[in-house]
Amino acid sequence: MDALIFLIPIALFLGGLGLAGFLWSLNSGQYDDMDGAAERILYDDPYDNRPKP
Amino acid sequence: MGTAAITPDTAASLNEAVLSVSNMHCGGCVRGIERALGDAPGIADARANLTTRRVRVRFDPRATDVSGVIKTLANAGFEAVRFDGGLAAADGDQKFLLRCLGVAGFAAANIMLLMVAVWAGLAQDMEGTTRHLFHWIAAAIALPAVAYSGRPFFRSAWSAVKVWRVNMDVPISLAVILATGMSLWQTAAGAEEVYFDAAVSLLFFLLIGRYLDAQMRGKAREAAGNLLAFAATEATRIEPETGAHSRIRSSAVAVGDRVLVASGEKVPVDGLVLEGATQLDTSLITGESLPRRAAEGETVYAGCVNLGPAIELRAIAMADDSLLADIANLMENAQQTRNRFVRLADRAAKVYAPLVHGLGAITFIGWMVAGAGVEQALITAIAVLIITCPCALGLAVPAVQVVASGRLFRKGILVKNGAALERFAEIDRVAFDKTGTLTLGEPALLAPETISDAELRTAASLAAVSRHPLSRAIARAAEARLGPVAGARDAEETPGAGIRAGETRLGSAAWVGFAADDGAETTVYLSRAGAAPLAFRFAATLRPDAQAVIRDLHAHRLPTALLSGDRAAPVASVAAMLGIDDAQGGLSPKDKIERLEAWKAEGSRVLMVGDGLNDAPALAAAHASLSPASAADISQTTADMVFQGDSLAALPEALAVSKAARRRVFENFALAATYNAISVPLAMAGYVSPMLAAIVMSTSSIVVTANALRLRWSPRPWTP
Numbered sequence: 001m002d003a004l005i006f007l008i009p010i011a012l013f014l015g016g017l018g019l020a021g022f023l024w025s026l027n028s029g030q031y032d033d034m035d036g037a038a039e040r041i042l043y044d045d046p047y048d049n050r051p052k053p
Numbered sequence: 054m055g056t057a058a059i060t061p062d063t064a065a066s067l068n069e070a071v072l073s074v075s076n077m078h079c080g081g082c083v084r085g086i087e088r089a090l091g092d093a094p095g096i097a098d099a100r101a102n103l104t105t106r107r108v109r110v111r112f113d114p115r116a117t118d119v120s121g122v123i124k125t126l127a128n129a130g131f132e133a134v135r136f137d138g139g140l141a142a143a144d145g146d147q148k149f150l151l152r153c154l155g156v157a158g159f160a161a162a163n164i165m166l167l168m169v170a171v172w173a174g175l176a177q178d179m180e181g182t183t184r185h186l187f188h189w190i191a192a193a194i195a196l197p198a199v200a201y202s203g204r205p206f207f208r209s210a211w212s213a214v215k216v217w218r219v220n221m222d223v224p225i226s227l228a229v230i231l232a233t234g235m236s237l238w239q240t241a242a243g244a245e246e247v248y249f250d251a252a253v254s255l256l257f258f259l260l261i262g263r264y265l266d267a268q269m270r271g272k273a274r275e276a277a278g279n280l281l282a283f284a285a286t287e288a289t290r291i292e293p294e295t296g297a298h299s300r301i302r303s304s305a306v307a308v309g310d311r312v313l314v315a316s317g318e319k320v321p322v323d324g325l326v327l328e329g330a331t332q333l334d335t336s337l338i339t340g341e342s343l344p345r346r347a348a349e350g351e352t353v354y355a356g357c358v359n360l361g362p363a364i365e366l367r368a369i370a371m372a373d374d375s376l377l378a379d380i381a382n383l384m385e386n387a388q389q390t391r392n393r394f395v396r397l398a399d400r401a402a403k404v405y406a407p408l409v410h411g412l413g414a415i416t417f418i419g420w421m422v423a424g425a426g427v428e429q430a431l432i433t434a435i436a437v438l439i440i441t442c443p444c445a446l447g448l449a450v451p452a453v454q455v456v457a458s459g460r461l462f463r464k465g466i467l468v469k470n471g472a473a474l475e476r477f478a479e480i481d482r483v484a485f486d487k488t489g490t491l492t493l494g495e496p497a498l499l500a501p502e503t504i505s506d507a508e509l510r511t512a513a514s515l516a517a518v519s520r521h522p523l524s525r526a527i528a529r530a531a532e533a534r535l536g537p538v539a540g541a542r543d544a545e546e547t548p549g550a551g552i553r554a555g556e557t558r559l560g561s562a563a564w565v566g567f568a569a570d571d572g573a574e575t576t577v578y579l580s581r582a583g584a585a586p587l588a589f590r591f592a593a594t595l596r597p598d599a600q601a602v603i604r605d606l607h608a609h610r611l612p613t614a615l616l617s618g619d620r621a622a623p624v625a626s627v628a629a630m631l632g633i634d635d636a637q638g639g640l641s642p643k644d645k646i647e648r649l650e651a652w653k654a655e656g657s658r659v660l661m662v663g664d665g666l667n668d669a670p671a672l673a674a675a676h677a678s679l680s681p682a683s684a685a686d687i688s689q690t691t692a693d694m695v696f697q698g699d700s701l702a703a704l705p706e707a708l709a710v711s712k713a714a715r716r717r718v719f720e721n722f723a724l725a726a727t728y729n730a731i732s733v734p735l736a737m738a739g740y741v742s743p744m745l746a747a748i749v750m751s752t753s754s755i756v757v758t759a760n761a762l763r764l765r766w767s768p769r770p771w772t773p
Binding site for chain 2: 011034
C-alpha cells in the first residue's frame with residue numbers, strides 16, 4: 001500500500017497535465033476553426049502572414 | 054480567436070476588427086482574403102476563420118480604418134461587413150461550457166478511479182485509514198470541480214428561484230450541492246460511503262448535454278450572423294430654394310422633401326414619384342424578382358433599388374415610419390409572442406421538480422416517523438434526490454436534437470435551435486408564400502419551341518449584355534438549346550426599357566415601337582428590320598417537386614394554404630396547379646399575420662414557408678417557419694429552419710425528422726422514468742449505495758444517448 005503515496009500523486013499529475021493541455025488548446029483558439037485547417041493545408045505556398053515590421 | 058493574444062505594447066498602437074465575409078467558402082477564399090489583407094498597407098495581420106466566415110484583422114489606425122479594410126476585401130471580390138460585437142458573447146459562452154466540461158471530465162475520471170478502488174476494498178480488506186485517505190483526496194478534487202463546473206447550473210437555477218420558479222436546473226443544482234455537502238460531512242465523520250463520484254459525474258454528463266445545445270444554437274447564429282444593412286443610409290435631397298443637391302442621412306429626410314434617387318441607388322424613404330419613370334427592384338419588399346415599373350404619381354418604398362434612370366420623389370414618410378421600419382416593428386411584436394413557447398424540457402421540469410422534492414420530503418418524514426434519527430433520515434432523503442436527479446432528462450433532449458439537426462444539416466437544412474425542432478413536430482397546417490417559395494425566383498421562357506433557332510440566337514445575343522431577369526431567362530433558354538451564345542458587340546442597354554444593337558431591338562412593347570396586345574410586364578418583344586415583332590412570354594417556374602410535396606402533405610392530412618402579396622390571378626393559377634384550395638392574393642405583411650392569428654385562434658399550429666422580406670413578420674408570427682436559402686437575409690434570420698437548393702422536399706424531411714425527434718425525446722423520458730421507478734423505491738427504503746447511484750446514472754445516460762443516436766440511421770420516419 002506504500003506505493004500509493006507516490007502513485008496517486010503521479011496519476012493526478014498526469015491527469016492534470018492532460019487537463020492543462022486541453023484548457024491551453026481551448027484558450028489558444030485551436031477549436032475555433034474546425035474546417036479551415038483542413039482546407040488551408042491544400043495550399044502550400046509559404047505565404048508570410050507574420051506581422052510586418 | 055485565430056490570432057495570438059495582443060501584447061500590451063502592440064495593443065497600444067493597433068486596432069482590431071472582426072469582419073463577417075459572406076462569400077468565404079473554401080481554403081482558396083481563406084488564402085485569397087489573407088493575401089489581399091496581408092499585402093494592404095496598414096494591416097498588421099489578418100486571420101480568416103472558415104467555420105464562422107469571419108476575418109479578424111489588426112490594423113494601424115493611423116494608416117487605415119475599417120472601411121478601408123472592407124474596401125480592400127471588396128477589391129479582392131469578397132463582401133465584408135463589420136461584425137456585430139454582441140454575437141461574440143455567445144462564443145464566450147460556448148468556451149466557458151467547454152472549460153467546465155474539461156474540468157468536470159478530469160475530476161470525474163480521477164474520483165471514479167479512487168471510488169472504484171474503495172468499492173473493491175469494501176469487499177476485500179482495505180483498511181479504514183486507506184479508505185479515509187481516498188475519501189479526502191476525492192473531496193479535494195470534487196470541491197473545486199463542483200464549484201467551477203457547476204456554475205452554469207447554479208446560475209440558471211438561482212435566476213429561476215429568485216423569481217419563485219423552478220426549472221430543470223433547480224433539482225440538478227440541489228442534487229449536486231447536497232451530494233457534495235453530505236459527502237464532505239460523511240468524510241469528516243469517517244463514514245464508509247460518500248457520493249463525490251455521483252456529484253461530479255452528474256455534472257460531467259449534464260455539461261455534455263448543455264454544450265451540445267449551445268453548439269447547435271451557435272452554429273445557426275453564425276450562419277445567420279451576417280446581417281446586412283437593408284435601408285439606404287444616405288439620401289440626396291434637392292434643396293427647395295436653390296435646387297442644389299445635398300447628401301444627408303436618410304433618417305434626416307422630412308416628409309415633403311424632394312429626394313433624388315440616382316440609377317442604381319436604393320430608395321431611402323417611402324415616397325411619391327414626382328418626375329421620371331423607372332423600373333425598381335422590389336425584391337427586398339415583395340420577394341418578386343421581376344422589376345416593377347414606377348411612373349409619376351406612384352408610391353415607391355424604401356429599400357427598393359432603382360434599376361432605371363434617376364427619379365425624383367416627394368417623401369411621404371420619415372425613414373422611421375417607412376414600410377421597411379413597419380415590417381421590422383411587426384416582426385419584433387410577432388417574435389415576442391413566439392418567445393412564450395415553453396420547451397419540452399422545461400415543461401417536464403414543471404412536473405418533475407415538485408415530484409422529486411416531494412418524494413425527498415416524504416422519505417425524510419417517513420424515516421423520522423419510523424423512529425430513525427435525523428441524520429439517517431436526512432442521508433436517505435438526500436440519496437433519493439441524488440438518484441432522481443434529472444440526468445437523463447438533461448441529456449435526453451439535447452442529444453436527440455443534436456442528432457436530428459445533424460441529420461437535417463446533411464440534407465442541406467439548417468436548424469436554428471432545439472425549440473425549432475419541437476415546434477416543427479407540433480404543426481398541423483402549412484401556409485406558403487408564392488414567389489420564391491413555391492415558385493423559383495427566376496422566370497422561365499414559355500413555349501420556347503415556338504421560337505426558331507435563329508430568332509432565339511438573335512435575342513440571346515442581345516440579352517447577353519443585360520442582367521435583367523427576363524434577359525437572363527432568354528439567355529438560359531438559348532444556352533439550353535444552342536449552347537453558349539456570344540453577346541452582340543454593338544448591343545447597348547437602356548435600363549428599364551430594352552436593348553438595342555443596330556436595327557435590332559429587344560425589350561418592352563414601347564421600346565420596340567409596337568402597340569402591345571397585352572400590357573403584362575412579363576412579355577418581351579424582339580424587333581428586327583423588316584420583320585414583325587416577336588413576343589417572348591415568361592412565367593414563374595414552380596419548384597420541381599412542389600406538386601409532389603403538396604400532395605404528400607395532403608396525404609398526411611395537413612391542410613395547405615397560399616398567402617401571397619402577388620395579384621390574385623397568378624396566385625389562383627399557381628394554387629390550382631398545385632392543388633392548394635385555400636389561396637389568397639394581394640395580402641400585405643399585416644394581412645398575412647392576421648390570417649395566421651385567425652388560425653391560431655382556432656387552435657391551429659401553422660408552419661409558414663416564405664422567403665421575402667414581406668414574409669418576415671409572418672415567419673416570426675407562425676408557430677414554426679421555414680425559408681429557402683435564396684430568401685432575403687432577414688427572412689433567413691427569422692425562420693426556424695433554412696433549406697438549400699431548389700427542392701421543396703426539405704419540408705417533408707424537416708417535418709419527418711422533427712416528429713421522429715419528438716418521439717425519441719418522449720422515449721427517453723420514458724426510459725428515464727423507468728430508471729426512476731426502479732431506483733426511487735430502493736432509495737426511499739435506504740438501499741441506495743454510492744456504487745448503485747453511479748451505475749444507475751451512468752447507464753441511464755448512456756442508454757438515453759444511444760437511443761438518440763438511433764435517429765441517425767432510422768429510415769425515413771413519417772407519421773402524421
